[in-house]
Amino acid sequence: MTPLLECQGVAFAYAARAAGEHAFAIRDLSFDVRPGETFGVIGPNASGKTTLVRLLSCVLTPSGGRVLLEGEDLGRLGRPAVARQIAVVPQDVPHGFPHTVEQLVLMGRFPRAPRRFFESMEDRAAARRAMEAVGVLDLRGALLDRLSGGERQRVMLARALAQEPRLLILDEPTAHLDLRYQAECAGLLRRLSREGRLTVVLVSHDLGFAAELSDRLLLMSEGAAVRVGPPETVLDEAVLEAAYGCRVIVDKHPISRRPTVHLVYPTG
Amino acid sequence: MSEPLPASGARLALLLGGLGLVVLAVSLGALFIGSARVPPGDVLAVLTGRIKGVDQVVVLSLRLPRILVALLAGGALAVAGAGFQALARNPLAEPSVLGVSSGAAFGVIVAQVFGLGGSLVEAVGLAACAFAGALVAGGAVYLIASRAGGLPVHTLLLAGVIVGIFFSSAITVLISVVDFDRLGGVVHWLLGNLSPIAPTSLAVFAALTAIGGWLVIGAARRLNLLALGEESAQQLGVDAEGVKRRIFAGAALLTSAAVAFAGPIGFVGLIVPQTIRLLLGSDNRVVIPAALLGGGAFLLLADTVARNVIAPAELSVGVITAFCGTPFFIYLLRVRAADPHL
Numbered sequence: 001m002t003p004l005l006e007c008q009g010v011a012f013a014y015a016a017r018a019a020g021e022h023a024f025a026i027r028d029l030s031f032d033v034r035p036g037e038t039f040g041v042i043g044p045n046a047s048g049k050t051t052l053v054r055l056l057s058c059v060l061t062p063s064g065g066r067v068l069l070e071g072e073d074l075g076r077l078g079r080p081a082v083a084r085q086i087a088v089v090p091q092d093v094p095h096g097f098p099h100t101v102e103q104l105v106l107m108g109r110f111p112r113a114p115r116r117f118f119e120s121m122e123d124r125a126a127a128r129r130a131m132e133a134v135g136v137l138d139l140r141g142a143l144l145d146r147l148s149g150g151e152r153q154r155v156m157l158a159r160a161l162a163q164e165p166r167l168l169i170l171d172e173p174t175a176h177l178d179l180r181y182q183a184e185c186a187g188l189l190r191r192l193s194r195e196g197r198l199t200v201v202l203v204s205h206d207l208g209f210a211a212e213l214s215d216r217l218l219l220m221s222e223g224a225a226v227r228v229g230p231p232e233t234v235l236d237e238a239v240l241e242a243a244y245g246c247r248v249i250v251d252k253h254p255i256s257r258r259p260t261v262h263l264v265y266p267t268g
Numbered sequence: 269m270s271e272p273l274p275a276s277g278a279r280l281a282l283l284l285g286g287l288g289l290v291v292l293a294v295s296l297g298a299l300f301i302g303s304a305r306v307p308p309g310d311v312l313a314v315l316t317g318r319i320k321g322v323d324q325v326v327v328l329s330l331r332l333p334r335i336l337v338a339l340l341a342g343g344a345l346a347v348a349g350a351g352f353q354a355l356a357r358n359p360l361a362e363p364s365v366l367g368v369s370s371g372a373a374f375g376v377i378v379a380q381v382f383g384l385g386g387s388l389v390e391a392v393g394l395a396a397c398a399f400a401g402a403l404v405a406g407g408a409v410y411l412i413a414s415r416a417g418g419l420p421v422h423t424l425l426l427a428g429v430i431v432g433i434f435f436s437s438a439i440t441v442l443i444s445v446v447d448f449d450r451l452g453g454v455v456h457w458l459l460g461n462l463s464p465i466a467p468t469s470l471a472v473f474a475a476l477t478a479i480g481g482w483l484v485i486g487a488a489r490r491l492n493l494l495a496l497g498e499e500s501a502q503q504l505g506v507d508a509e510g511v512k513r514r515i516f517a518g519a520a521l522l523t524s525a526a527v528a529f530a531g532p533i534g535f536v537g538l539i540v541p542q543t544i545r546l547l548l549g550s551d552n553r554v555v556i557p558a559a560l561l562g563g564g565a566f567l568l569l570a571d572t573v574a575r576n577v578i579a580p581a582e583l584s585v586g587v588i589t590a591f592c593g594t595p596f597f598i599y600l601l602r603v604r605a606a607d608p609h610l
Contacts, residue, residue, distance in 0.1 A: 080505030098550035111505040
């Protein structure tokens with residue numbers, strides 16, 4: 001099967017900044033994402049997950065190697081064309097975002113017709129379907145600041161769905177969510193991946209969440225791929241301990257039989 | 269605030285039609301009112317071409333150009349304010365608060381030192397000097413205020429005030445050094461005072477307002493998307509840097525045109541867009557076109573009050589806008605800055 005998305009020896013380094021940001025680079029990163037699969041990306045802080053999202057969504061251009069969408073270089077496609085196929089669900093919207101839920105979801109229609117001033121009836125209908133799919137239609141007139149973390153997450157997912165993409169990239173979807181919303185989010189993603197035939201790239205801190213939902217995992221460390229494969233092979237105690245620099249025990253989830261990772265807390 | 273309906277062309281056309289009627293009504297009112305007593309019947313007679321003489325001069329050469337200047341300046345300043353607010357993602361951003369007006373005013377004074385006045389070339393030169401001043405001031409504010417990851421409210425306002433003071437001082441120096449007669453009614457102008465201008469200047473003013481308005485309004489949908497943050501906007505296919513440059517250039521152009529041909533009038537760019545947002549929500553595709561007409565109507569109303577309230581003497585229109593704007597600014601700073609949904 002031809003991959004939907006493919007990284008071939010991708011390299012990237014931020015221009016040296018004055019103070020604050022430490023030097024960081026992605027080195028020789030290669031992997032592919034197959035149509036229809038959920039592909040998890042895990043790794044410790046500063047391992048390059050956020051940079052990878054930016055490279056896959058054409059915000060950054062690799063300094064070496066190529067990112068291909070069905071064999072086409074992202075840089076050649078250009079941002080609007082990429083946005084018609086790849087939708088990114090960010091962690092949050094900026095504080096004080098002044099527009100309503102519906103206006104936000106309609107923004108997902110921009111790449112479909114960037115020259116249009118107002119959205120068409122078809123755009124409205126697509127936004128409505130997206131809001132229905134994630135259960136936020138009743139919130140359409142609300143401002144984002146008035147919503148709970150879980151509701152905001154779903155609204156951003158609706159915006160991404162309104163783009164009618166083939167590939168959905170989720171950047172830390174559970175970062176601000178409590179347990180109930182994490183469960184909701186997991187159920188929603190499963191349903192979308194199954195019914196919507198969406199390919200999903202799931203970038204997550206949460207190893208259990210990623211293992212539960214992903215068909216394959218990519219473990220990154222210091223800007224490079226440590227291991228790619230099914231959760232059972234990637235979530236290996238020795239591999240994780242080397243990448244994260246702490247002791248862990250890998251177990252199986254009592255119900256799903258997927259691997260779960262327990263941190264061994266140091267004593268005193 | 270009622271739930272804002274999704275913006276559409278038909279709804280915007282309806283809104284602009286309504287605002288157009290308001291502009292027309294205020295303009296007709298201003299044509300009939302003034303310190304020179306011209307009876308309403310005579311104004312009508314002048315308009316239909318049946319009367320010549322003093323009344324005709326008052327109505328067609330004094331009142332009418334002044335009405336047009338007020339409409340253009342008010343619209344330009346309100347659109348510039350709305351643009352700067354969306355760009356800075358800050359409800360307090362406004363040409364005079366950001367120091368951009370002072371920069372443009374400095375440019376105008378420099379132009380006047382060189383004696384630029386009413387002819388077509390000179391009017392364009394005057395506006396060009398104002399534009400250069402506005403760009404320098406706006407760029408300086410941006411460089412002083414920007415931090416990695418955004419433009420914090422307090423540094424932006426502080427930088428605007430500092431740059432504004434700098435250019436005001438530079439203006440004072442110029443006025444002190446240069447032969448005062450050559451600068452004519454500059455003090456009056458600096459206070460924000462509308463006066464009739466030559467038809468060529470009026471034409472240049474209208475053209476610049478149209479260009480600036482097109483630059484800002486044409487990017488209104490992308491400006492909405494910028495509120496998502498630059499990265500998210502880029503992921504939706506928006507050229508974020510390009511939009512920012514276009515809005516900045518458009519807002520600076522509008523500010524400099526208003527300053528060059530009407531004077532540095534404050535607070536129009538604050539009051540008008542904010543009031544529209546309170547009433548209609550924050551979709552820039554609605555707010556900014558509405559600000560163009562609403563700003564014109566507001567400034568014309570303020571000017572009509574200014575030239576009649578202590579007749580036969582005149583107040584500066586800047587005084588009226590400041591009296592309206594100061595309480596509004598305090599309200600925004602105290603109440604609304606904590607809750608940015610305007």
